[in-house]
Amino acid sequence: MHQTESVIDSLRKEGFRITPQRVAIVNHILNTESHPSAEELHAAVRKKHPMVSLATVYKTLELLKKKGMVRELDFPTGARYDSNLEKHVNLVCVKCGRIDDMDESTLGDLESRVAKKARYSILGGRFELYGYCSQCQGKK
Amino acid sequence: MHQTESVIDSLRKEGFRITPQRVAIVNHILNTESHPSAEELHAAVRKKHPMVSLATVYKTLELLKKKGMVRELDFPTGARYDSNLEKHVNLVCVKCGRIDDMDESTLGDLESRVAKKARYSILGGRFELYGYCSQCQGKK
């Protein structure tokens, strides 16, 4: 709830203007478990702040991405946005569409092993597994 | 070079028609190390077969995806296609854009650990790491 404050503060410190739109968007993306698309985020933000355009949502997401405050996940159905900045594994249910997270420890030392083997210096990663979640198993 | 034959054969056996376009597209995607976009694939195929439309490339890719012969990777810049069907890790160089593969063994038992923990039945996955490849390090 108040991590919104700290994100807003750091934007302010960098000289970006703090508008009601930005506050609303930041607040929503930080406080949702789901991984909303731009449209979904727009719709959600509009419930409280009808005066937010989709273009502004995109522009704000772009800003937050550059600042490393949200990450973009590209799916065949379009981009989704995620504020969980720690490395994690996304579990995507192909039946109901829910996306679950698992924390970083799940990955073990994968990153360092790969970096060494391939001689890459790693900046970030994306890990997804597709399947049926516990509730959707059996009802294919 | 002749895995093209076996893919074509299995399409033939399933009753799909074998057109020069399909052969050309299958041949290209199986015999490239790169992970081409639909446009790139179209351009490449056209060099030998000028009579191939982009729509046909998309339709053929759709067919091959359904048959499990290629996989689609969705990047912010658009979809890319990959014929390496074994599970593997994609290494994306953020500087020069090259995409390298690492084989499945890199993943260890990640999948089974996750499946157990989250009670998902896993169908497939996607693993990517972003960073600087060995040639691009230092020249940021």
Added chain:
DNA sequence: ATCTATGCAAACATTTTGCAGGCTG
């Protein structure tokens, strides 16, 4: 001869951009 696959163009969906006016700092 049959019926699928192709090619074209139009339709679509998503994301980006240009610009005039409004609001933050």
Added chain:
DNA sequence: CAGCCTGCAAAATGTTTGCATAGAT
């Protein structure tokens, strides 16, 4: 009050679809 930010609409991508015809079986 200077200039960044917004909202609108138009534009730019990337992908899909409908339909008439060519072509594989």
